[in-house]
Amino acid sequence: MEWDLVVHGGPVITADALETVLPAGMVCVRNGRIASVAALPPKGPPPARDTLDAQGAPILPGLVNTHTHAPMSLFRGLADDLPLMEWLNGHIFPAEARFINPETVFAGALLSCAEMLLSGTTAFVDGYFLEEHVARAVEVSGMRAVLGHGVIDFPAPGVPDPGRNVEAAMAFVERRLGRHSRITPSVFCHAPYTCSEHTLKKAKARAREAGVLFQIHTAETLGEREQCVAERGLSPVRYLESLGVLDDKTLAVHCVATDPEDIRALLRNGAAVAACAGSNMKLASGVAPVTEMLARGVRLGLGTDSPASNNNLDMFREMDLAARLQKTATGKPSACPARDVFLAATRRGAEAAGLGAVCGSIEPGKRADLAVMDAASPRLAPCFSPVSALVYAANGGDARHVVVDGRVLVRDRQITAFSVRDAMEEVRRFAWQIRAANGQGGKA
Amino acid sequence: MEWDLVVHGGPVITADALETVLPAGMVCVRNGRIASVAALPPKGPPPARDTLDAQGAPILPGLVNTHTHAPMSLFRGLADDLPLMEWLNGHIFPAEARFINPETVFAGALLSCAEMLLSGTTAFVDGYFLEEHVARAVEVSGMRAVLGHGVIDFPAPGVPDPGRNVEAAMAFVERRLGRHSRITPSVFCHAPYTCSEHTLKKAKARAREAGVLFQIHTAETLGEREQCVAERGLSPVRYLESLGVLDDKTLAVHCVATDPEDIRALLRNGAAVAACAGSNMKLASGVAPVTEMLARGVRLGLGTDSPASNNNLDMFREMDLAARLQKTATGKPSACPARDVFLAATRRGAEAAGLGAVCGSIEPGKRADLAVMDAASPRLAPCFSPVSALVYAANGGDARHVVVDGRVLVRDRQITAFSVRDAMEEVRRFAWQIRAANGQGGKA
Secondary structure, eight states: OOEEEEEEEEEEEOOOTTOOEEEEEEEEEETTEEEEEEEOOTTOOOOEEEEEEOTTSOEEEOEEEEEEOGGGGGGTTSSOSOOHHHHIIIIIHHHHHHHOSHHHHHHHHHHHHHHHHHTTEEEEEEEESSHHHHHHHHHHHTOEEEEEEEEOSSOBTTBOOGGGHHHHHHHHHHHHTTTOTTEEEEEEEOOTTTSOHHHHHHHHHHHHHHTOEEEEEEOOSHHHHHHHHHHHSSOHHHHHHHTTOOSTTEEEEEOOSOOHHHHHHHHHHTOEEEEOHHHHHHTTOOOOOHHHHHHHTOEEEEOOOOTTTSOOOOHHHHHHHHHHHHHHHHTOTTSSOHHHHHHHTTHHHHHHTTOTTTSSSOOTTSBOOEEEEOTTOGGGOSOSOHHHIIIIIOOGGGEEEEEETTEEEEETTEESSSOHHHHHHHHHHHHHHHHHHHHTGGGO | OOEEEEEEEEEEEOOOTTOOEEEEEEEEEETTEEEEEEEOOTTOOOOEEEEEEOTTSOEEEOEEEEEEOGGGGGGTTSSOSSOHHHHIIIIIHHHHHHHOSHHHHHHHHHHHHHHHHHTTEEEEEEEESSHHHHHHHHHHHTOEEEEEEEEOSSOBTTBOOGGGHHHHHHHHHHHHTTTOTTEEEEEEEOOTTTSOHHHHHHHHHHHHHHTOEEEEEEOOSHHHHHHHHHHHSSOHHHHHHHTTOOSTTEEEEEOOSOOHHHHHHHHHHTOEEEEOHHHHHHTTOOOOOHHHHHHHTOEEEEOOOOTTTSOOOOHHHHHHHHHHHHHHHHTOTTSSOHHHHHHHTTHHHHHHTTOTTTSSSOOTTSBOOEEEEOTTOGGGOSOSOHHHIIIIIOOGGGEEEEEETTEEEEETTEESSSOHHHHHHHHHHHHHHHHHHHHTGGGO
8 A cells, every 4th residue: 555655765863762763764654644664675665655765864853843933033133132121122012012913923924934844843832912823824834833822911912901811812722722733722821920920820720721731931031030039939930830830731931040949840740841042042041951951851842932032943053052052051061962952852842842642753653744854965974973963063954855744845945835935025025114114213 | 348257136245344235236256356346236237257146135255264174074973962081082083093094184174165165154264184185175175275284292194203293284384385376374283282382382483484374272171271370370372472372373263261361462462263152062161252352352253163073164053153152151132243243254254364355355356255145045034134134043054155266166055166965975985984993892
């Protein structure tokens, strides 16, 4: 019987529990699912309707970006090298107030999907407003995503009355729950310092009822921690624990300003962490204790954060940054080895996102979300260790084919389902409006 | 009169003294030299034998990598995530002793040239042994390079008698001096702790006589600094100063473990620094005080270091890492802004390498060393600031065309002068030998 798709001809880095690497393997796909992972037979790959030949390059699970705000590609590079509050209050929040609408959210999110797909990322966890229009972009792109509608105690795009913020988020969850196999709805509470105790408890209770992931920015900076300790008498992590908000369906994002007691709190509640080294470095927010979290067994994925703070969505770069930053911060070149960040960007990231049964590793039964690297990239030779090559040598531009749910979404570095040029043009059109408005100074 | 080459159709980021950016510019080239930099006329580009249309993407000076050991792509990924001394003594030095010969040096260097060219780097500063064979690879590649033959007080590849080390380095200088417009010979003393006082003085004296650049690893780690202070009573930088080795033709590489007095010593002697954030991070060597050096006016370029310690030669990633690391180390998101690292990777890097009159900026009279980014890369939209986009969003894979000395060496992401696949195959062939030898354990 013919397979739908066979991917073969390179080392298959499965990221399974044994971290199996098949030196010359093949992955057979039927009905969007991985049906078989095996050594390539000497007579070549079995019959299939479609075939991808890796030509010796690594075949890996599609990468999982556990934290972003996809529409914010609209603001990429709008204002860099600025202190966080000046960046947020002087540039990002005003631009959001003026330019965020269904059309711009869709355009920004689609461009981000293009960037993620072309750099080997097949699934992402997102939090923003007007999230329904992020979902539309995900549908067009063919990607997999966990999408959280934002909850914040201020007027926000699409939610003029903050008193209705949890309801707005839950309306998105109810609309999307179980409707689409690749889109999983979620609730995204912005942060402990922008949501009241009441909002946090209510949003988590509703998320728990619905059985969906609860995302929340937590302890991004030392300043946030100090404020929380001053106002609540507890660190952000332990404050969330005290509210009953931490559990195995909570994804705590950043966790930079955390101490050993916070790590124990994350562990005893089974909460997951999305570590965002690139964004934390660019905003000078500090260094999350990722090495210690991993050593103690915290469930941990990697995230790029938004294209406005990063300013890219390249998970290969994020793996590399995470590893290098931990080595620098601990003073140990053996800290955070390549395999740790690779697992965080694949299987463990999928688990942190609540997608552990669905994707993140190349194993029979999981959905077929894969990336194949470009055998022509000089960075990938030699290849004493495929995982090391992926983390320290490769970049997102070295991905050649990308498969989601068994569909080849990127073939020979080209997106097949939609026009990247059009997506770029659309975002540029809005960027001109933002630029023009900024040129008007106070009138913007 | 017809131009040899016109590059047009995007913002021209000149990196000249005024940091001029022409929003829609063109660069006209004749006899390998930039003859004119101007706004694109409304009627389109003037007649030329060859034309590169940027299609809206940035046109920038080719990047200058001020520190690498190009042949070491042979050992890329051989042994990562290890403490420095275990990595060097247990893996790199034994592999070098066994596998470094003219053939492998040429193969490794050619693969590195391919990687650098394809990621927008047009010139590099190299230090290794059997450097004549690096020079052969540079000739084949069409790149520009400053090549230093290694001096170390141990037996080394091609220099079995360390008593003849300076002579061997100078033989290379004499053979290459003035012979080839793109290759500038240099002297590369390995480090203050591997070369005696006598060797350092003699090598610098000979380099000075010949008028060539003197490269030396300096203060790479705190351990090196402490050893130098214990043995010489001076920090590495001030020890070199005391020997008369620091001057405006000295390139001090790394300068991680340096203090304000060291920075003053670099300044008063006009010495240049090659900062290598990526390698320093991966080896957990510490953080060079780049922000302070730049604030005080130290001449500073960026380097990738070798593909065995980095493990890539992507100067876009290096710009990004340098900026992010300084923000993290200083706690200031405004530290080391995009323009600082961009200038360090272009004009100031060229100046540090002694190529300030030749390349590093897009100005009439300089050689035509340019890169054109790929307008199809989603990371480059929107583009509120081209320099920010290049530093924080782009990666090396986003370079589309690369020109050195007026010759188009990369066209549409393809190297025209030699086969990258063959260069990769050749290095893989040696890698198999290294792998086999390692598999034999003690017998290797």
